[in-house]
Structure formats: structure tokens, C-alpha cells
Amino acid sequence: MNYTAIVNSNLEDRIQINGTSSLNNIELISLLIGQCKSVKSSVLVAEDLLKLTGGDLYALGKLLPEGYEQVHGVGKQISLVLSVAMELGRRRTFSALGKSHVIVSSRDVFNRFSDRLSDLQHEEFWILLLKRSNHVLAEIKISSGGLSGTVADPKLIFGRALALRASAIVLVHNHPSGNCKPSVSDRTLTRNLCKAGGFLDLPVVDHIIIADKDFVSFADEGFL
DSSP, X not given: OOHHHHHHHHHHHHHHHHOGGGSOHHHHHHHHHTXXXXXXXXXXXXXXXXXXXXXXXXXXXXXXXXXXXXXXXXXXXXXXXXXXXXXXXXXXXXXXXXXXXXXXXXXXXXXXXHHHHTTOSSOEEEEEEEOTTSBEEXXXXXXXXXXXXXXXXXXXXXXXXXXXXXXEEEEEEEOTTSOOOOOHHHHHHHHHHHHHHHHTTOOEEEEEEEETTEEEEHHHHTOO
């Protein structure tokens, strides 16, 4: 008797009647991986996956495919399914937030970038270009680096901003370490870019550092 098939059939019936919100986390994950080959039942695999991060779905979503494979019964197929599902969730969140095109606070910037940057195991540096009305003009990734840093070339930053006739720039990057406190190099870079922006009449209005679920705003902290 295929225990996994029976469980999944029962879960599918519940979804038809009450919707996916009626299922708990273990049940949702077991359904997600139920069609993949495993030496264990999908329910046991789902339980062990959640144990890996203490039941924290946010932490589970940050794992790389090889992280999922630490769980017995999770092979490449299941790890890829989980990674794809987590990425779709991040993109869905970003898609919804992307409909808000006006930036009025540092929290707005954090909300736009959090799901893209919080889970990364490497640093990325982005610029958010604004029109004079604080409407979003463009989001551009400047660089992608390693665990401890990435390159933010001023010529590239201002070249892109001037080409698109931006009125202001918000700098955004992440700290994979989980500590969003600005480093000495973060402060130096921001200070230099602010000076350059002043000469070009293209102000740098904020620098947001994102780490896990938290962020630091240079503008809010008075660092600019």
C-alpha cells in the first residue's frame, strides 16, 4: 500500500473543500514533494525538513538546494522542487509590492528588496532610481559579489542614473552575515557617492542595508 499516495489523496480532498489554507506546514510541504522519489514517506521528509530550521519557514526558504539534501530522503529532485517553490513565493511577494511605485520612506525600499536580498548567501548592490515626484523610475543591479563584499563602481552607478535622467538615487545592498550594521567601507562609499551626487545635481537620498528581516537606513540614522 502506498502510504504517501493515500495521504496526498486525503490532502487533495481537503483542499477541494476548504482550500490550501486549511493545511498545516507539514501537510503543505509533504504535498509539494509527494510526487518526487524518496526512500521515506513525504510526511516524514516534511517533518525532518522543518526540524532542520526549528519550524521556521523563513529560514527554510534561505537554504540552498544542498541544504535541503542534509535531510535523509531528500535527493536532488526534491531539493530542486523546494528551491523553485521558495523562489516563486519570493517573486509573488515582490510582484505584489512592485505595484506600489512611490517611495515615501525607507520601509518602502526595504519592502521592495527584502525578499530578493534577504535570502542570498552573497552580497548584491542595487540602485533604486527615482523621478522628481519620488516615483520609481528603475531598479538596477550594479554588482554581485561574495560573502563579505561586492564592488559598487561610482562610474557605473552615476552612468546608469544619468542615462535614465533620474532625479535621485537610493543605494541598496545586503549583508549575508545577518548583521545590518554599516561597515567602515559602507560609510566611506556612501560618503563619496553623496559628494559625487552633489556635484552632478543627482542626490543620493538614502542607503539601505538589508540583513535577514532587518535593515538600516543611512538617512534615518543621520549617516548621510
